[in-house]
Amino acid sequence: xxxxxxxxxxxxxxxxxxxxxxxxxxxxxxxxxxxxxxxxxxxxxxxxxxxxxxxxxxxxxxxxxxxxxxxxxxxxxxxxxxxxxxxxxxxxxxxxxxxxxxxxxxxxxxxxxxxxxxxxxxxxxxxxxxxxxxxxxxxxxxxxxxxxxxxxxxxxxxxxxxxxxxxxxxxxxxxxxxxxxxxxxxxxxxxxxxxxxxxxxxxxxxxxxxxxxxxxxxxxxxxxxxxxxxxxxxxxxxxxxxxxxxxxxxxxxxxxxxxxxxxxxxxxxxxxxxxxxxxxxxxxxxxxx
Amino acid sequence: xxxxxxxxxxxxxxxxxxxxxxxxxxxxxxxxxxxxxxxxxxxxxxxxxxxxxxxxxxxxxxxxxxxxxxxxxxxxxxxxxxxxxxxxxxxxxxxxxxxxxxxxxxxxxxxxxxxxxxxxxxxxxxxxxxxxxxxxxxxxxxxxxxxxxxxxxxxxxxxxxxxxxxxxxxxxxxxxxxxxxxxxxxxxxxxxxxxxxxxxxxxxxxxxxxxxxxxxxxxxxxxxxxxxxxxxxxxxxxxxxxxxxxxxxxxxxxxxxxxxxxxxxxxxxxxxxxxxxxxxxxxxxxxxx
Numbered sequence: 001x002x003x004x005x006x007x008x009x010x011x012x013x014x015x016x017x018x019x020x021x022x023x024x025x026x027x028x029x030x031x032x033x034x035x036x037x038x039x040x041x042x043x044x045x046x047x048x049x050x051x052x053x054x055x056x057x058x059x060x061x062x063x064x065x066x067x068x069x070x071x072x073x074x075x076x077x078x079x080x081x082x083x084x085x086x087x088x089x090x091x092x093x094x095x096x097x098x099x100x101x102x103x104x105x106x107x108x109x110x111x112x113x114x115x116x117x118x119x120x121x122x123x124x125x126x127x128x129x130x131x132x133x134x135x136x137x138x139x140x141x142x143x144x145x146x147x148x149x150x151x152x153x154x155x156x157x158x159x160x161x162x163x164x165x166x167x168x169x170x171x172x173x174x175x176x177x178x179x180x181x182x183x184x185x186x187x188x189x190x191x192x193x194x195x196x197x198x199x200x201x202x203x204x205x206x207x208x209x210x211x212x213x214x215x216x217x218x219x220x221x222x223x224x225x226x227x228x229x230x231x232x233x234x235x236x237x238x239x240x241x242x243x244x245x246x247x248x249x250x251x252x253x254x255x256x257x258x259x260x261x262x263x264x265x266x267x268x269x270x271x272x273x274x275x276x277x278x279x280x281x282x283x284x285x286x287x288x289x
Numbered sequence: 290x291x292x293x294x295x296x297x298x299x300x301x302x303x304x305x306x307x308x309x310x311x312x313x314x315x316x317x318x319x320x321x322x323x324x325x326x327x328x329x330x331x332x333x334x335x336x337x338x339x340x341x342x343x344x345x346x347x348x349x350x351x352x353x354x355x356x357x358x359x360x361x362x363x364x365x366x367x368x369x370x371x372x373x374x375x376x377x378x379x380x381x382x383x384x385x386x387x388x389x390x391x392x393x394x395x396x397x398x399x400x401x402x403x404x405x406x407x408x409x410x411x412x413x414x415x416x417x418x419x420x421x422x423x424x425x426x427x428x429x430x431x432x433x434x435x436x437x438x439x440x441x442x443x444x445x446x447x448x449x450x451x452x453x454x455x456x457x458x459x460x461x462x463x464x465x466x467x468x469x470x471x472x473x474x475x476x477x478x479x480x481x482x483x484x485x486x487x488x489x490x491x492x493x494x495x496x497x498x499x500x501x502x503x504x505x506x507x508x509x510x511x512x513x514x515x516x517x518x519x520x521x522x523x524x525x526x527x528x529x530x531x532x533x534x535x536x537x538x539x540x541x542x543x544x545x546x547x548x549x550x551x552x553x554x555x556x557x558x559x560x561x562x563x564x565x566x567x568x569x570x571x572x573x574x575x576x577x578x
Contacts, residue, residue: 005567034570050571094567174559231556247559253567256545263548266555267520270463270536278294278383278542281323282339 002053002096004105005034005167006060008089010045011082012071013038019045025066029059034253043076044087048253053097057109060089061116064109068117068157081140084119084158088136091127091164094255102164103127110149110162117157120150124163136161169219169258170251171227173234176244180206183213186237190215190230197233199225212246222255228262291342291385293394294323294456295349297378299334300371300447301360302327308334314355318348323542332365333376337542342386346398349378350405353398357406357446372429373408373447380416380453383544391453392416399438399451406446409439413452425450458508458547459540460516462523465533469495472502475526479504479519486522488514501535511544517551 012018016038023033031051038045051059064086071085089109091102106127114121122144128134132144139161153159175183183204188194191202199221207214215234219225235245257274264272274280301307305327312322320340327334340348353375360374378398380391395416403410411433417423421433428450442448464472472493477483480491488510496503504523508514524534546563553561563569 003568003571032571034567050567227552227556245557247557249560250558250565252565253570254565256549256566256568259552259566260545260548262556263516263551267516267551268534268536269539271538276539276541276543277545277548278323278339279292279545281542282292282321 002101003050003094004053004056004097004102005048005050005092005094006031006056006089007046007048007092008060008063009087010047010067010071011043011073011076011085011087012067013040013043013045018067018070019047021070022063022066023047025062026059029062030055031059044082050094053101053105056091057105057112060091060109061112064089064113064119064160065117068119068154072156073158074156082158083122083140083153084160085156086119086160087158088124089160089162090125091162092167093164094167095257099126099164099166106162106164110160113160113162114147114149117154118150119154119157120147120152120159122159122161123148124161126164127162136163166221166223167255167258169222169227169254171217171219171230172249172251173215173217173231173238174207174210174246174248175213175215175238176246177213178206178211179243180204180213182238182241182243183215185241186215186234187217189237190217190233197225197230200230222258222261226261226265227254227258228265291390292339292383293342293345293386293391294337294339294381294383295320295345295378296335296337296381297349297352297356298376299336299356299360300332300362300365300374300376301356302329302332302334307356307359308336310359311352311355312336314351315348318351319344320348333371339383342390342394345380346394346401349380349398350401353378353402353408353449354406357408357443361445362447363445371447372442373449374445375408375449376447377413377425378449378451379414380451381456382453383456384546388415388453388455395451395453399449402449402451403436403438406443407439408443408446409436409441409448411448411450412437413450415453415455416451425452455510455512456544456547458511458516458543460506460508460519461538461540462504462506462520462527463496463499463535463537464502464504464527465535466502467495467500468532469493469502471527471530471532472504474530475504475523476506478526479506479522486514486519489519511547511550515550515554516543516547517554 026049031049033049035048067086091106093102103126110121122139124136187202187204190196201218205214315338320338322338324337356375380395382391392415399410411428413425476491476493479485490507
């Protein structure tokens with residue numbers, strides 16, 4: 001069976017009961033809630049949940065329905081830019097589902113949100129119907145014209161941006177130096193925007209509590225640019241600067257597959273295939289959620 | 290939920306229909322068959338299956354019952370030493386179950402085999418009731434006296450050796466040399482029996498088809514001596530001999546956990562915990578078999 005993740009953002013970070021209610025409706029749809037975080041200042045919550053491809057769309061729809069019924073943007077204030085009560089709803093393939101499967105789910109769910117809830121929908125990234133909608137920031141800043149489904153924003157719920165994207169891994173490398181300049185130079189060397197590895201975003205920051213410089217990275221396609229490739233690139237640049245690696249951190253969740261790829265690479269396994277892993281031989285692997 | 294593996298050996302390697310029948314009864318008990326291999330010369334078959342701790346004992350019992358009904362040792366010949374129709378039945382903890390849990394399951398299953406089938410049972414390794422029964426070879430060679438349950442061997446089915454052991458990982462490292470002497474020296478340096486790493490067995494062999502020397506290893510407790518520790522020990526010895534690593538092979542199955550440990554070690558992950566892996570957050574993780 002397939003496994004798809006959904007990571008919707010809601011414009012409510014102060015009333016836990018409203019988020020509880022959304023979590024309940026997600027669980028009642030047969031999906032598994034993996035994580036939830038709320039931020040008071042941003043007045044925003046993120047819920048991470050997973051289900052098989054045939055369940056995830058219904059769970060996301062029910063979550064949006066609950067948010068539309070309970071969150072009123074007219075009485076809302078918060079630092080984070082937002083366009084809707086349910087703000088952004090990305091579908092992410094984990095196992096046994098493709099990015100195209102997720103794009104299809106996103107479009108179907110988007111259509112339902114407009115037809116049944118009367119809230120207009122923009123489709124972004126892999127689900128985008130127009131090239132100008134691929135980038136979420138362009139939709140947020142009103143640079144893309146009318147929604148893909150519907151027209152005028154809903155008075156209390158605004159609009160929803162629904163889409164599909166690959167799994168994002170947040171991976172930070174701590175350097176054995178407090179010199180944030182070195183971390184910034186390494187970030188420039190490894191990230192795609194300044195000529196480095198594809199699907200890699202990076203910045204240099206100071207970890208004040210530990211007085212260590214850190215290369216903070218987002219891997220937006222770990223199958224194309226795996227964790228070990230990013231790590232080895234940072235290590236090589238750090239060595240060149242005469243700096244060791246203090247350690248690393250994975251922020252949030254990482255899919256099993258990314259660690260399997262890393263282990264197989266370091267161990268130089270010639271016959272590596274998912275089928276050599278015991279758990280992968282089990283029926284319903286990763287589909288039972 | 291828990292996950293336990295069982296890897297019974299049967300004294301039948303020539304009639305596939307008898308093994309089919311055993312496989313069917315295992316599946317009918319709710320366990321998942323992961324692998325099966327039969328060897329004509331050894332006249333022997335190995336079936337690998339997995340289930341939760343509360344199902345695995347029943348599935349193993351039904352498999353032994355079927356073997357006792359269909360395999361007659363009096364008409365049997367084969368190279369492999371054997372004491373029973375169902376010869377050796379080890380239970381192996383994979384996730385959410387301890388070696389002690391598996392020892393308990395082994396003893397319960399052994400008692401049932403004697404009481405309901407009238408076939409005597411020896412208990413070995415972690416399930417052993419007497420120190421002299423810990424080593425399977427001592428039981429095979431008749432050095433341990435009477436069975437733990439029952440007495441005289443069954444006329445057609447002999448006896449069954451039931452036990453509990455840790456997961457065994459077969460991991461081979463191919464060297465960039467045809468000199469098997471180097472592989473033998475490395476094996477001596479890394480294996481426990483000659484003063485090397487605990488829970489590691491190793492020998493040097495020649496891979497004739499590729500004209501490469503190989504360090505062939507069994508890791509009998511990958512949580513105490515993980516794959517990366519064995520690999521780095523071999524690599525260091527090989528470097529000392531001026532030889533590179535051509536590649537490695539994992540023979541049979543490897544539990545996900547062993548690869549997670551390896552990835553976390555090479556990536557120097559400071560905050561590594563099973564909970565950062567997405568699949569581990571799913572309900573019924575690894576229990577749905």
